[in-house]
Amino acid sequence: MLRFDIAPVCSNAYRLQATMSFAIAALYLFTPYQWVSLLLALGGFLRGFVSPHKCFSYLAFAGVTGKLGIAKLQNAGSKMFADKIAGIAGTAMFVTWLLGSGVGVVPAYAILIFAFIDLATGFCAACWAYGAWYKFRAA
Numbered sequence: 416m417l418r419f420d421i422a423p424v425c426s427n428a429y430r431l432q433a434t435m436s437f438a439i440a441a442l443y444l445f446t447p448y449q450w451v452s453l454l455l456a457l458g459g460f461l462r463g464f465v466s467p468h469k470c471f472s473y474l475a476f477a478g479v480t481g482k483l484g485i486a487k488l489q490n491a492g493s494k495m496f497a498d499k500i501a502g503i504a505g506t507a508m509f510v511t512w513l514l515g516s517g518v519g520v521v522p523a524y525a526i527l528i529f530a531f532i533d534l535a536t537g538f539c540a541a542c543w544a545y546g547a548w549y550k551f552r553a554a
Contacts, residue, residue, distance in 0.1 A: 418490060418491045418492035418495060419490075421466055421467070421468070421491040421495070422468060422491065423488040423489055423490055423491060424467050424468075424473070424477075424488065424489060424490075424491045424494050425476070425477045425480050425481070425486045425487060425488055425489075426487045426488070426489045426494070426537070427480040427485050427486060427487050428473060428476035428477040428479070428480050428486070429473075429476075429494050429497075429533075429539070430533060430534050430537060431476040431479070431480070431534075432458075432462075432472060432473060432476055433530045433531075433533035433534040433539075434530070434534045435458075435472060436455060436501055436526055436530040437526070437527060437530035437531050437534060439451050439452065439454055439455045439505075439526070440455070440523045440524070440526040440527035440530060441527060443508055443512075443519070443523045444520060444523050444524065444527065449508070449509075449512040449519070450509070450512065452505050452508035452509040452512060452519065452523070453505070453509045454505070455501060455502075455504070455505030455508065455509075455526070456502055456505030456506040456508070456509050457502075457505075458470060458472060458498075458501075458502070458505075459498045459499065459500070459501035459502025459503070459504070459505050460498075460499075460502035460506075461502075462494075462495065462498040462502075463495050463496070463497075463498030463499035463500075463501070463502050464495075464499065464502070466491075467491060467494065467495065467498070492545065493539070493541070493542035493545040493546060494539070494542065496541055496542070496544075496545040497539055497541035497542055497545070500541050501526065503522075504522035504523075504525060504526050505522075505526075507519060507522045508522050508523050508526075529541070
C-alpha cells in the first residue's frame, strides 16, 4: 500500500542506510560486539513503524544526498516495509544474543546479504516483495 500520509523518502539515503545495516550485520557476525544488533532493531522499528523522517541517521543521509545533488525521492511505503523487516531481524539477533543462542546468525546473514545487494546495486528485495504482494493481491 502506498503511504501518502508520510512524505516521500530518498532512495539514495536508504542505500547509505543499507550500508549501515551491512556494517551492523558484519559486526554482529565477525566480532564479539553482538550488542550492535540493538541499533539495527531500534532504527528499523523507528523508521518502519513510526516514520523515517524521525530517524537521525536517515535525516543525516538524506541531507548528504541532498547536498550532493543525488537525492531521488520515492514513496515511503516500500522502504518502511523493509525497515520493519530489519527491525524484526535486529530484534531477533539481539534477543538470541542475550539468551546465548547462536540462532541470531540466520537473520544476520540475511541482513548482510540483502543489504549488500541493496548498497551495491540499488535493488531492495523487501521493496520488490512489497510491490509484488500488492500486485498479486490486486489480481
